[in-house]
Amino acid sequence: MGMLKDEDKKYIREQFDEKLKGPVKILLFSQKLECEYCQPTEEILTELSELSDKITLDVRNLQIDSDDAKQFGVDKVPAIILLGEQDKDYGIRFFGIPSGYEFSTLLADIIDVSNGKSDLPEKMVDKIAAIKTPVHIKVFVTPTCPYCPNAVRAAHKIAMANPRYIKAQMIESTEFPHLANKYAVYGVPKTIINERVQFEGAMPEAAVVEQVLSALEEPGA
Amino acid sequence: MEFSFSVTGPPKVDLKDSYDVVVIGGGPSGLTAAIYTSRAQLSTLVVNKGAPGGLVATTEWIENYPGFPDGVAGAELGRAMQNQAQRFGTEFASGEPEEIHLAADPKVIRVAGQDIKARAVIIATGTTPKKLNVPGEREFYGRGVSYCATCDGPFFADKELLVVGAGSSGVQESGFLAKFASKITIVEFLPTIQAERILIERFKKTGKGSFLLNQEVLAIEGEETVTGVRVRDRDSNEEKLIPAGGVFIYVGLEPQTEAFADQLKLDQWGYIEVDSNLRTNVEGVWAAGDVVSGATRQIAAAVGSGTIAAIEVEHYLSSKS
Numbered sequence: 181m182g183m184l185k186d187e188d189k190k191y192i193r194e195q196f197d198e199k200l201k202g203p204v205k206i207l208l209f210s211q212k213l214e215c216e217y218c219q220p221t222e223e224i225l226t227e228l229s230e231l232s233d234k235i236t237l238d239v240r241n242l243q244i245d246s247d248d249a250k251q252f253g254v255d256k257v258p259a260i261i262l263l264g265e266q267d268k269d270y271g272i273r274f275f276g277i278p279s280g281y282e283f284s285t286l287l288a289d290i291i292d293v294s295n296g297k298s299d300l301p302e303k304m305v306d307k308i309a310a311i312k313t314p315v316h317i318k319v320f321v322t323p324t325c326p327y328c329p330n331a332v333r334a335a336h337k338i339a340m341a342n343p344r345y346i347k348a349q350m351i352e353s354t355e356f357p358h359l360a361n362k363y364a365v366y367g368v369p370k371t372i373i374n375e376r377v378q379f380e381g382a383m384p385e386a387a388v389v390e391q392v393l394s395a396l397e398e399p400g401a
Numbered sequence: 402m403e404f405s406f407s408v409t410g411p412p413k414v415d416l417k418d419s420y421d422v423v424v425i426g427g428g429p430s431g432l433t434a435a436i437y438t439s440r441a442q443l444s445t446l447v448v449n450k451g452a453p454g455g456l457v458a459t460t461e462w463i464e465n466y467p468g469f470p471d472g473v474a475g476a477e478l479g480r481a482m483q484n485q486a487q488r489f490g491t492e493f494a495s496g497e498p499e500e501i502h503l504a505a506d507p508k509v510i511r512v513a514g515q516d517i518k519a520r521a522v523i524i525a526t527g528t529t530p531k532k533l534n535v536p537g538e539r540e541f542y543g544r545g546v547s548y549c550a551t552c553d554g555p556f557f558a559d560k561e562l563l564v565v566g567a568g569s570s571g572v573q574e575s576g577f578l579a580k581f582a583s584k585i586t587i588v589e590f591l592p593t594i595q596a597e598r599i600l601i602e603r604f605k606k607t608g609k610g611s612f613l614l615n616q617e618v619l620a621i622e623g624e625e626t627v628t629g630v631r632v633r634d635r636d637s638n639e640e641k642l643i644p645a646g647g648v649f650i651y652v653g654l655e656p657q658t659e660a661f662a663d664q665l666k667l668d669q670w671g672y673i674e675v676d677s678n679l680r681t682n683v684e685g686v687w688a689a690g691d692v693v694s695g696a697t698r699q700i701a702a703a704v705g706s707g708t709i710a711a712i713e714v715e716h717y718l719s720s721k722s
């Protein structure tokens with residue numbers, strides 16, 4: 181028995197057939213020991229990658245491939261990065277297993293990466309594309325939080341609009357309690373931008389864009 | 402370890418310029434309506450700002466929806482309904498319409514900057530949890546104050562929790578919170594517990610819970626995060642501070658009708674007034690589910706009312722063309 185139900189596989193295959201354009205590489209950083217969620221994450225991604233010949237899975241080891249890990253800013257596992265045509269990095273990161281509602285986020289992200297664009301309105305894309313300093317967005321979630329995918333998707337779409345400068349992470353709170361603790365997460369989704377701006381709840385995309393811009397303002401300005 | 406994987410929700414990148422039916426709200430009533438209209442080969446768009454399945458998605462476990470003898474996880478039921486609509490060709494847009502012109506013919510709804518025409522509209526926007534409106538509630542939102550046990554429960558492992566509201570929702574979700582919390586006190590304004598018996602008994606069985614009735618919540622207190630809740634006994638007028646690491650609020654629901662308030666006839670509480678066929682006062686606009694004035698606020702009832710609205714819309718559109 182696989183992890184995905186047959187009917188779900190069929191549905192995903194149809195969605196992928198219809199909506200995928202270019203290739204997508206799922207890069208998974210993993211490790212054998214002391215990582216409860218690495219094995220199931222690899223399993224689900226293996227099943228997923230078998231549902232379209234446009235998708236490939238590339239599994240790396242956090243220690244052995246530490247240079248790669250460094251390059252992608254990976255310091256914990258499991259970590260997932262989606263790469264598009266010619267291994268283009270769109271700034272999309274998942275830390276922790278993309279289960280529950282976050283699996284739908286992963287599916288939607290794969291489709292966007294394959295198309296090289298999201299449905300973020302042009303006006304917002306222009307604002308984001310103009311940013312010339314690094315932005316790091318963290319979105320804390322739990323797999324049972326139905327409001328969380330919208331928050332993660334908003335962050336990932338923003339990263340896609342300017343991947344050179346913007347990286348957006350989903351963080352599964354229950355797998356990384358020390359991080360949840362550090363950022364005082366008691367409710368999800370919780371978004372943190374450049375360690376400066378933070379907010380709870382799923383805001384409309386336009387509002388998240390404004391939050392990103394506000395995180396870049398000079399303090400006191 | 403067991404995992405579930407939600408497949409619902411890949412984006413619809415390209416919306417069409419016009420649809421036969423636009424459904425606003427993607428809870429059980431809106432999704433049921435969409436299942437019917439899509440299956441009747443009417444092009445259907447559901448615009449939903451919440452989770453697939455609406456409020457159902459935030460309910461941990463559902464036992465009174467027929468067809469599931471052992472009950473069903475709210476998340477799963479919501480997803481299944483959305484998948485069923487998708488299967489018949491319903492398209493989805495996530496978010497909230499920026500503009501809605503119901504009186505126009507065709508009706509115009511602006512979604513993500515795009516004007517979309519609709520021959521008929523079904524409003525199924527449901528309700529949203531009511532706020533207590535006490536000091537500290539807003540300040541500590543996300544730092545101990547929550548309205549969603551399924552979302553935030555895991556953050557309160559071994560903590561003492563306070564749940565406000567001894568209605569069915571509050572008691573049911575307390576049962577779920579008992580998986581994590583060390584102790585749960587349910588505080589109720591009225592002198593009696595309103596919840597269904599079966600829920601009360603189950604909650605008591607967790608051995609972690611107690612009720613505190615006839616109490617007014619005055620304030621939520623804390624420093625970085627919530628540390629306690631100040632209540633007043635409504636008989637003795639005595640005030641006390643109940644220590645709590647988190648507060649979950651279940652004090653009822655209010656309709657989500659601000660977006661149409663000036664276009665539709667609403668009752669004094671803001672619910673939409675309809676006739677026996679769920680028609681609103683505007684031609685070509687129906688309402689279904691919890692948002693309807695006087696509705697029985699249950700999933701099965703919402704499903705029923707989505708069905709009625711959809712069939713009415715089918716008749717209306719076929720008589721028009």
Ligand SMILES: Cc1cc2nc3c(=O)[nH]c(=O)nc-3n(C[C@H](O)[C@H](O)[C@H](O)COP(=O)(O)OP(=O)(O)OC[C@H]3O[C@@H](n4cnc5c(N)ncnc54)[C@H](O)[C@@H]3O)c2cc1C
Nearest residue numbers: 426428429430450451455456526527528690691698699700
């Ligand atoms: C804690 C809790 C437990 C419950 N348990 C049970 C139970 O065990 N059994 C049972 O039968 N019922 C239960 N209910 C009630 C049940 O959830 C509701 O009756 C049902 O969900 C109503 O469905 P609906 O489609 O009318 O509205 P909702 O489920 O509220 O869905 C409305 C949807 O519309 C969206 N929306 C609102 N405004 C807009 C807008 N402007 N634009 C776009 N989208 C919008 C919302 O985000 C939401 O997704 C429970 C409710 C709660 C709160």
